[in-house]
Amino acid sequence: MPTISKKGVNMPQSPIRKLVPYAEEAKKKGIEVIHLNIGQPDIKTPKQALDAVKNNSLEVLAYSRTEGSDAYREKLSNYYKSQEIFVSLHDILVTTGGSEALSFAMGSIADSGDELIIPEPFYANYNGFATAMGLKVVPVMSKIENNFSLPPISEFEKLITNKTKAILICNPGNPTGYLYTHEEIQKLASLVKKYDLFLVADEVYREFTYEGHKHHSILREVGMEDHAIVIDSVSKRYSMCGARIGCLVSKNKAVISTALKFAQARLSPPTYAQIASEAALDTPQEYFDDVIKEYVSRRDLLLDEITKIPGVLVGKPQGAFYCIAELPIEDADHFAQWLLEHFHIDGKTVMVAPAGGFYATEGAGKNQIRIAYVLDKENLKSAVKILKEGLKKYQEC
Structure with a gap:
């Protein structure tokens, strides 16, 4: 057999x-x-997103651009500006869900046998995508007694080897709901710059922060242009899990151009879902x-x-x-x-x-x-x- x-x-x-x-x-x-x-x-789901699909007059449901439509990426760029994240449409690659963005990111920055350091517990599919790419997850334990706050940077540093390619975080966290402080983000940023690593941040829950706490994106950190990769998605932000639209965002041109090659192999993200996602960006505060x-x-x-x-x-x-x-x-x-x-x-x-x-x-x-x-x-x-x-x-x- x-x-x-x-x-x-x-x-x-x-x-x-x-x-x-x-x-x-x-x-x-x-x-x-x-x-x-x-x-x-x-x-x-926001009504404007659903209406954009219902009222659309497309006669041919054609392929979209591999990197996502210019109109959607330009509108995404404006959305990020409203979040004090300054990226252009050329720094954005639209993907089939945040999951595909994560897969493209891993494939673009690491080879089989390379290592990713991830604070645990973490979103279970990180394990799945790492396994699919032949990568090794190296965990750093965060503890429920500390409300799953960032483990000491020394715990990360002692795990870095010549196989380490990136540190991956989810902020706010799935499955813990933990929101990293600005100081914690700065510590991680300093570490990846010190060892010339990538910092990959899954920021799909960015809007959902409580009690006046502010989300701190890694894309706002000075000097992180070559190191920062953000994974994003409309799934939870607009309650559009079935749309399967996400994106990979980075100012590192080599990362985007490499991820684009992975994207070309799957042709394009879904057309109607991009239309809905573009309309969703008009959702009022x-x-x-x-x-x-x-x-x-x-x-x-x-x-x-x-x-x-x-x-x-x-x-x-x-x-x-x-x-x-x-x-x-x-x-x-x-x-x-x-x-x-x-x-x-x-x-x-x-x-x-x-x-x-x-x-x-x-x-x-x-x-x-x-x-x-x-x-x-x-x-x-x-x-x-x-x-x-x-x-x-x-x-x-």
Whole structure:
């Protein structure tokens, strides 16, 4: 029998999606599953984005430019200026989701066997893309006791080798909701300049910061023109996950021209989705003000309820819409599956993402889960009640 590639065998399962078969079986039995496992907001997509597609009069759905349309990239450039990030349309490559931007970035800056240093826990697909590219993830542990703040720079520095190509961060963080301070960004910027590395920042949750905290983009840092690469996306910003439009942004011309070659191999990003994304850039600030207010309210309810559960420790998000909770159990994978297969209250159960898949360190995060608070408060309250009662029952088993 022909064999599967080692890369394929080593590709990690998604901790966010791997329990889907168990959720589907629960639904077949008539059980309602409350999804805390996936960052699919229930916030409405801006009307102007949807109308731009509905009212379009295209007669031929043609290829777009490989790098994305000039009109969209020019408008993106203006959006970044409003964020005090000064880039031109030529510094922007439109991609099929932020995921493709991340893949292009990795392929452009590192070869098979090279290393990426990433603070963990981190977005699980970083592991997947690194594996697909033959790269090694070198983790630096951040701790729930410190609310997942940046580990000491000395911890990064001692891991740098001649194989190290970049440091990768998510800011604000998925899965932790941590928002890096300006001082932390400056420390990372100094480090990559010292060792001539890239700093790749996944900034897709830029708009979602709480309590007056400000997001600090790496593209604002002086002297980072050759080092900074930003991954961005419309998915969460405008609740347009299905559009699959992202972008890679860098002032490093070699990075953009190299990423363009990867992009040419996939031809072009989707045309209608670019039309919707271009229109979404006209979304008024009031939209974000309302969304942030809603997320803060959901976060506060979630934290208030979950911290009442004995033995549970949870990080406090300062941005995005995720948190990591540490549970008084040994195996969150088993617990998450058990909830779907064996436990419900009034015909409802809950689906969470075991956090082990958000770590690269073997065995780390085994007793943690990631919660996405993208549901209304009534569902969140029900979900925490199910978690609380489920933990009691599970510990008795």
